[in-house]
Amino acid sequence: MTSRPILTLLILAALSLGADAASAQDRGSVNPKPLPPLANPNDPKLGAKELFARKVLPTATPTRVIGSYSKGCLAGAAQMPINGETWQVMRLSRNRNWGYPGMIALLKRLSVRAHKDAGWPGILVGDIAQPR
Template identity: 55%
Template sequence: MAHKAAKQFFGAQKVGSSQKPTPLGSYAKGCVAGAEQLPETGPTWQAMRLSRNRNWAHPEMIDYVEDLSRFAKRIRGWNGIYVGDMSQPRGGPMLSGHASHQIGLDADIWLRPAVDLNLSRAEREKISSISMRRAKGAYVNSNWGPEQHALLKAAASDPRVARIFLFPGAKVQMCKDETGDRSYLRKIRPWWGHHYHFHVRLSCPPGARGCIDQAPPPPGDGCAEAQKWVTDILNPPPPRPRDPNAPKPKPKRELTLADLPAQCTDVLRSR
């Protein structure tokens, strides 16, 4: 059991464990006890891609998503938010997709305005978000506007947030457009992809001793770093010559239960 890929065990779980809500381990190597399920539809949100069964999270993230959705309803042209992947019912490695989202403290929020909050289950499988990037992520396109900026600012300003991942061109655009308090920009970090959605990561909740926080972002607003990403997209540095005598890189190994905190075995066994 300890040598079988952990994603096979966690991907097979249908409901959360009947334990006290607890994030265990790190964002990319852990699990979550007592996860709650975000209701499929609420007054200001809809969970998308329900067939994946990834609308589970630690209660702190459930509260956060609901709070952010209520803010989004106040944005012109929005009635709330579309919520993408959160975590599996008991967290852990996923059968496909994300390396993180394992401890119930990560969530993907679509950048597409949530206009219709009466989508059927079938419609939620077919509808897609809308890309906001051009030039491979160096710039935003015409889909980006002050509404997305406002939503990101509100999302990052919540003190529970550790960081938010967003494509570089959008971070640079936010840096250019922000005329008020810039402190929240520190939490918005440039990362590949993330042009259809942004990825919110919460800090470990107070008292969660089995939870491992990511190192905090560097001081400052991070705008110069984001601009460096954009510069490298537009003018890619030459690839480093490969040493012909260097050993070939080993393929990435699948995580097993032995790689996760010992409590994760109890999470799987819990009813």
Template identity: 45%
Template sequence: MATPWEKVKNPSQGDSSSIGSYANGCLAGGERLPLQGDGYQVIRSERGRYYGNSEMIVFLQQLMKQSRQLKIGNVLVGDIAMPRGGRFSSGHASHQTGLDADIWLRIPEQPLSPQALKTISALPMVDVKNYKIIDKNWSSKQAQLIQLAASDDRVARIFVHPVIKQQLCKAKWKDRNWLSKVRPWFGHYYHFHVRLNCPAGSTTCETQAPPPAGDGCGTELASWSPNYKAPVTSESVKAVKPKPKPVKVLPPMCAIVLKS
């Protein structure tokens, strides 16, 4: 069943404001990403998920322009947020405040025709079953695009499949500081998920703790492998009672955004 947020087709009036947290919030004054621009195209536009905080829209346009200048290719932008952000009935837990965006790792050399945009399918970078990269699909342009995005100060995190993170860790980079932002997360085997920091001066947006120090290419990454065996310690053998998940309550301002 559709959520109330999925039924709204237009953003609210006023300046952009991300309210609440990435996975429990909404978006006031959402801005629309043009469906085609310098170095990119929006895919699956019929879903109406190409709205974001103004900071995200500017970031994406600048990233794609840089990508074109570096001859990476024509980048395909997936879901950002719905017109007023908020909860999805399925598909995303986050993407609620206009500060998350999915970017496909299939990168055509030229812009796609309208018909091709409707029929193009995702291109997997990972053989999930065998936990390894698909060499014929992965290239330096995918790595370069992720590196370009992660190096931007506005970016808080980038989520990729652990095997893609592994592939990035193997490469020889002059600067590896950006790798700390690239976080392993299952499911992201054909796209990467960019998450921006709360915009400067924002009082309604809940920020996230920064990623752990280091490039994240050691034990933490290895622990995602299906073959990983964690060392046995006195703490790990203790029975841990799972904590009940708290019920998420949307910030009160979101009710105003939804009804305005």
């Protein structure tokens, strides 16, 4: 049995499902609305992502990474400015334009270099991290 019919079926399924999913994507907003308060924020079964997503500013502590990419957070994050001469942050409503100060500086340098060396009009910055 060849994998060609299965691959074709998977591609068709992805295309048909993708059409509905694309229309439901959050297009973002320049003035994002905060998430509603939690009914019981002290519930031990409540996931950290529910708590952290409601924080719009970083902690007032020195910058440090806690944990790993998939199970971690960032304390004392720096914000990537929304617009620069050679970059623009996308999907502001997600509040994911925060990062380690070194990462923010790297993205700024990269965007200037890409503009200068490759002639790019600018880079679009998607998800870096949430403020905490």
